Amino acid sequence: MVEMTLQGINHCPRSGQPVLLIQEKGGERLVRIGLSREDASIISAEITGTRTRRSEAYTLLISALGGLGGKITAVVLHIAQERQVQSCLRVDGKEGPVQIAAHPVDALAIAVREGSPVYMSVETLASASVSGSSRGDCGPDGPSRQDIVHADVDGGEYAGLPSAFRGFLATLDLSGLGTDG
Helix, strand or coil: CEEEEEEEECCCCCCCCCCCCEEECCCCCCCEECCCHHHEEEHHHHHCCCCCHHHHHHHHHHHHHHHCCEEEEEEEEEEEEHHHHEEEEEEEEEEEEEEEEEHHHHHHHHHHHHCCCCCCCHHHHHHHEEEECCCCCCCCCCCHHHHHHHCCCCCHCCCCCCCCHHHHHHHHHCCCCCCCC
């Protein structure tokens, strides 16, 4: 397993899509995780320490686990079919370690809150990473389809659409739509 560090959230200039950047700790490889605007604000709230209704649920989970003698010790990410990020919380408890499946955004937000390490397998990192030198804002033309993985495991606002079409929609620049000019 390779430890990763959260580098922040950028927006691709072409599509405006928020992208979470996570980088190999002490290394150059970078993984771009495409987020919905709602998911980006959830992680941003945890980074800035802003408490929201969603973060209250994290407090409840963390407290409940603690009351049962457990502690979240890590978040593990991997890439599933159609370049979708999946995650689990690694919890050490009285009966030993267990893994709890969690939505990637929730798992990452909890990792930020708790200061828990984030890991990816060597294989996952190799298949999902780009060079650290290409980090920035995804480049002037936005990320290529191969350079981004997605955290919206249910398809987000494009749920039910084929993945190729969801990928196409994510590349559209609609910023000038509805303006004269």
